[in-house]
Amino acid sequence: MLQYQIIPVTSYQENCTIVWCDKTNDAAIIDPGGDAELIKKAVEKLGVKIGKILITHGHLDHVGATVELAKHYNVEIIGSGVDDEFLFNSLPEQCMQFGFPYIKPFLPNKWLNEGDTIEIGQLTLNVLHCPGHTPGHMVFICPAEKIAFVGDVLFKNSIGRTDFPRGSYTDLINSITQKLLPLGDDIAFIPGHGPMSTLGDERRHNPYLK
Numbered sequence: 001m002l003q004y005q006i007i008p009v010t011s012y013q014e015n016c017t018i019v020w021c022d023k024t025n026d027a028a029i030i031d032p033g034g035d036a037e038l039i040k041k042a043v044e045k046l047g048v049k050i051g052k053i054l055i056t057h058g059h060l061d062h063v064g065a066t067v068e069l070a071k072h073y074n075v076e077i078i079g080s081g082v083d084d085e086f087l088f089n090s091l092p093e094q095c096m097q098f099g100f101p102y103i104k105p106f107l108p109n110k111w112l113n114e115g116d117t118i119e120i121g122q123l124t125l126n127v128l129h130c131p132g133h134t135p136g137h138m139v140f141i142c143p144a145e146k147i148a149f150v151g152d153v154l155f156k157n158s159i160g161r162t163d164f165p166r167g168s169y170t171d172l173i174n175s176i177t178q179k180l181l182p183l184g185d186d187i188a189f190i191p192g193h194g195p196m197s198t199l200g201d202e203r204r205h206n207p208y209l210k
């Protein structure tokens with residue numbers, strides 16, 4: 001079974017999530033936005049084996065601790081989509097803009113594409129390209145466990161901002177209504193910030209989707 005622990009990090013309380021397979025103890029870190037020591041302590045306490053780092057999109061508050069943790073665990077950085085390359089290259093500018101300590105630009109070891117799959121022990125995550133908040137934003141879904149990791153595409157009662165560079169409101173709404181919601185009302189999701197919800201609750205109650 002899929003297990004997870006959410007660790008809110010940085011002043012933006014970004015939902016860094018440790019995901020693991022409880023049959024094999026293999027784990028991945030999704031969106032390590034910062035506070036590397038906090039994440040390391042959580043991993044140590046769980047006793048899981050980190051095998052990869054997954055990135056939904058190239059915003060600073062989702063990637064800030066990535067390089068440090070990739071070195072620490074000697075693992076690859078996977079995602080987001082290549083259309084976010086300009087964001088990884090502009091990390092120092094993002095730091096200045098948001099008042100974060102300086103972070104060197106870096107690029108993932110692998111870019112993801114829609115339809116890719118990611119193995120974590122006996123778990124399989126499907127990759128969906130959901131542009132709008134950023135052009136290369138990826139969402140990870142575990143259909144067997146009915147859970148999705150949606151980054152900053154969709155939140156409980158809200159949607160991702162589209163006023164950042166290369167954001168698109170039309171693309172975001174299309175990503176949500178044509179890609180996420182059809183996955184089914186019973187899919188629970190962990191957003192990039194704030195509390196969890198289900199696709200059904202958002203389809204029925206999210207004021208931005210009416």
Ligand SMILES: [Zn+2]
Nearest residue numbers: 057059133152
């Ligand atoms: Zn973002």
